[in-house]
Amino acid sequence: MKSRLLFLGPPGAGKGTQASRICQNKRLLHLSTGDLLREEVAAETVLGKEAALIMNKGELVSDEIVLSIVEKRLIGDFQKEGWLLDGFPRNLIQAQSLQGLLQKLEQPIEGVVLIAIDDQILIQRLLSRGRADDNEDVIKNRLKIYREKTAPLIDFYHSLGLLQTIQGEGSVEEVAGRIEIAMI
Ligand code: AP5
Numbered sequence: 001m002k003s004r005l006l007f008l009g010p011p012g013a014g015k016g017t018q019a020s021r022i023c024q025n026k027r028l029l030h031l032s033t034g035d036l037l038r039e040e041v042a043a044e045t046v047l048g049k050e051a052a053l054i055m056n057k058g059e060l061v062s063d064e065i066v067l068s069i070v071e072k073r074l075i076g077d078f079q080k081e082g083w084l085l086d087g088f089p090r091n092l093i094q095a096q097s098l099q100g101l102l103q104k105l106e107q108p109i110e111g112v113v114l115i116a117i118d119d120q121i122l123i124q125r126l127l128s129r130g131r132a133d134d135n136e137d138v139i140k141n142r143l144k145i146y147r148e149k150t151a152p153l154i155d156f157y158h159s160l161g162l163l164q165t166i167q168g169e170g171s172v173e174e175v176a177g178r179i180e181i182a183m184i
Contacts, residue, residue, distance in 0.1 A: 003082025009115035012122030
């Protein structure tokens, strides 16, 4: 069973939902840059105040901020059985920096799971969740940014022989079953 994983997919695909389940069951470190940034926002830190302005527009927070958060966690949490990155990397610069960091740590990625899903389904899911960045205009911008900046990572990880695509529609249990197979 793979234990150093990365989830790719558009906003609302179910990355966070599935990552939480797997990490609880398999004792993996769940590293969600979105959750870590929202913690900073809730604590009203300087970083959080800066990040909130960007997140509420659906834009990407700077690579510098995100990379420093990830590096600290990956280096600090090695007692876990492995890790699952959710929402990171988000562009090619982040992906290349991650490759360099993991090489240094001798902890290469074992698998990348792309959760593919129809736009209409994910828009409905996000509108019913109602987070600060879940209104129609911001969702459209998050999707645009995903296509421009994050989708090129599909080819990046495919060319490394790491990518597996699963369908994200259906119940949480159905999607979890597909991911379980992809993780073997
Ligand atoms: P982030 O928190 O990463 O948001 P996202 O990628 O837009 O992801 P979501 O949480 O919206 O979707 P998800 O795929 O995790 O789906 P979920 O399981 O939650 O990022 C937020 C912002 O932070 C970014 O816009 C950016 O500004 C910043 N940021 C974060 N990382 C960054 C980085 N690396 N670099 C720069 N900036 C960064 O599910 C969504 C909803 O659907 C939930 O309500 C859930 O209950 C429901 N649901 C899930 N699965 C199902 C199912 N099978 N059936 C029915 N409902 C379901």
